[in-house]
Amino acid sequence: MSDTPSERPPQSIMPKWIRGPQDFIGGIVLIAVALFALWASSDLQGMHGFTFGPGTAPRMFAVLLLGLGAAVAITGLVSDGAPLAHYSWRGPLFVMLAIVFFALAIRPLGLVVSGFASFLISAFGTPETRWIETLIVGICLTIGCALLFPYVLGLPMPLFPRFIVQ
């Protein structure tokens, strides 16, 4: 990964001399990504005479991104721009949990369990969820997926947990 969401900007009020915090932070993160890419590709061979090595193009574009990120950050310094947008945590957190759970569970637990559980986990993402209807829809969706993917489409994936099948 060359970009991590943990590099999110702080929620605190930015100092006054940053006139466009949205651009400024955006540019800073791009610079960080570019530096990360430069570091990650530093072990690769570079130019070999006039032929490109594996590392030439990545470093070229990383430097380009570095420059562009700096330009975006400077824009945020010298001209008035949008403030930082508000981030909410509930939606991203539960949707990501559902995705990660699915990825971990699909092999050992199979489609039925992991699909249904992911459905319920992601439903936590909004306070508006009504649990009875969510359960019913979740069960229907799981049955539908269990029929659609392995049988109708013939995609190989385990349906039930390994310890039950064996």
Added chain:
Amino acid sequence: MADLFHNLILGFSVAVSPVNLMLCLIGALVGTLVGVLPGIGTIATVAMLLPITFGLPPVGALIMLAGIYYGAQYGGSTTSILVNIPGEATSVVTTLDGFQMAKQGRAGPALAIAAIGSFIAGCAATVLIAVLGAPMTKLALAFGPAEYFSLMVLGLIFAVVLAKGSVLKAIAMIALGILLSMVGADIETGAPRMSFNIPELAHGIEFATVAMGVFGFAEIIRNLDTGAEMDRDLVQQKITGLMPTRKDIMDSLPAIFRGTVLGSVLGILPGGGAVIASFAAYTFEKRISREPHKFGRGAIAGVAAPESANNAAAQTSFIPLLTLGIPPNAVMALMVGAMTIHGIQPGPQVMQKQPDLVWGMIASMWIGNLMLIIINLPLVGIWVRLLRVPYRLMFPSIVVFCAIGIYSINNSPVDVVLAGAFGLIGYWLVKHEFEPAPLLLGMVLGRLMEENLRRAMLISRGDWTVFLTRPLSAVLMAAAAALLVLAVLPTLRRRRDEVFVEG
């Protein structure tokens, strides 16, 4: 000329076989079904449905994918008109007049004209592909690595000009996309690049994974921000009278033809031709109209022109893919992915070696358009009901479906996690007003660009001026430079934004 008919007949004989007709129909239906769901655009739809074509023979798979693509696009227009939510960038302008028409109780005619316009545009574009296919393939022979590289630069600059907001930020997104495309094994030496010994990364980051993360998951998270019950001002009136009146048809026919011509021309250019096509068609129509004040208040020409233009462009965008092997947009890149899975390398060779595949697909585009008219007009009621499903039930289903879809592409759990990570990145990008579309295009073209850049450098023995000394390449580079200058000129930017301001 004889060749042309021969090719088209060959194509239709492939496309009208009962199995392929069925696949086209299913594709169009499923594509519309998913495309209608709010927050899932064409790209996410095609990415999500990609795995369902894996078990099919190559021709059938591509025909079905083409059907899904058109279905998704039409689904996007449907939501633009009925809910004022454009499925993707190409149907943004459709919301301006389409939703106004729906509010006036004329959703039926608006939907009908969108379908009819798309069909007429599709007919014209199909013929154009057939006509241009052979000469373009010859042109491709004149293309060396330097020309390929310059053409892709032109395409990327084109995408920058189209992106909303800052040109600088759009270029930064392209650079980031290209950088992402370089993760994985080096083309020439096979050396693992920036992959940190993770085997899944060593193969490179799957394009469908990024597309699904940035356009699928990110969109869901973003929608949850505003609360699941986002104010979807769904048109509540019953949709009565689908058929447009005679006056509607008279008003929109010329607009359809102008939109078709504009769209066909702009679609051939790489870099998101379909988006500019719908914008250009709308602005043009408004400018030459005798009653410009009616635009934005439910003028039917304001629906007909952009819808025909984006459909024409969507089809002619197959031309660079089939003749040069360059995917001009993200959906075409997914098509390339599907082709590679079936062992087909898109480019001039396919045209010669597998004419049944190419022409079968072209013919099936036309049939797909016809099917959209036939199936969608009666089914509008069902799509409307689908739009009434509350988002709190819809979004967990989309999450699960996307997760299963990504997993089944490579049977890889890591891909699912990666897509989730890209979902978060996409969310962050949106919060900082970075456009995800140029990022995706950079990723699409990145590998091809690097390959051709390296080859060009090798051939020219390290001489960078090769891009300016070869005439064809110089022309492309000059065009790219001119576009970039135009993009930063304030007058053009203002004009580009005025479509929205006045709307």
